Amino acid sequence: MTERSAGEQKRLLLIDDDPNLILLVKDYLEFRGYEVITAENGREALEVLEDDIPDLIICDVMMPEMDGYSLVEHVRKDPRTSWIPVLFLSAKGQSQDRVKGLNTGADVYMVKPFEPEELVAQVEASLKHGERLTKRKDRGPDDGPKIHVPFDVELTPTELKVVQYVARGMANREIAEGLSVSQRTIESHVSNMLGKTGLHNRTELARWAIENSMA
Known part of the structure; x- marks a missing residue:
């Protein structure tokens, strides 16, 4: 399992079945200094998580084989991954969709289309929050x-x-x-x-x- 010290480059797991979105978001986040690994659906993402624990997960909701809801439930049940911040990306923007996403275990719910700067801001805020919780737990x-x-x-x-x-x-x-x-x-x-x-x-x-x- 890959582990990194606090000062190393943050690694993000990006999961989406749209190759164009994967390419655009990956390029933008890498330009902002993040390392990005990708998966096309939830089942492939679980295989990635067997060997590599990212600092944050960015996940589409509607995907083939395993959707975002099922993935997050698996992530939250596993002590190795339960702490990882999860950011949902979804084309569904109704209130009930947001509530379902948050209730399932996501930390942030963003609606497509979104501004890249807003995504970066949410990523940075989620990572900082995760660091604060880790420091608090260490005490x-x-x-x-x-x-x-x-x-x-x-x-x-x-x-x-x-x-x-x-x-x-x-x-x-x-x-x-x-x-x-x-x-x-x-x-x-x-x-x-x-x-x-x-x-x-x-x-x-x-x-x-x-x-x-x-x-």
Whole structure:
């Protein structure tokens, strides 16, 4: 498995079944200093991830063999890849499409066509956020004893997305706005996760998510 130090060139995995888009986006990102590896669909991307862990995944939603939703579910379930920021690209721009993408586990949802500069800005913001989470996780021993929960706890894709936002320090109201649902819905998800894990509050929930590479 390929690993790089923090100071090395950032590597991005770009997944799309449109060769013209692959070419254009790859060239633009490489011009901005990124290393870009590519795949034509989700199944091919999983093969890439067996040997190479990128710093960020940029993924089309509608693809043959395995679509973006299925790919992200695989990525989030694997501890090796669960931390990787995922940026969805999609021609579907309706609110329900964005909500589905975010609930599935994507961090950013961009609608085609998009401005290249906006894509670069989203990539840079996602990478910086990932670095902040990594630094916060590395400080775990200074924050108190490791959080312990039952080994067989399973979160739904929506709960996983919510706990990632909780780990970022976002309030229920902010999470609700980000996912386009009611605050009561988010409160229900948080309550369910506290019940599943046996944890006492959002702070412990956030620490558990970070220590277990879910955020």
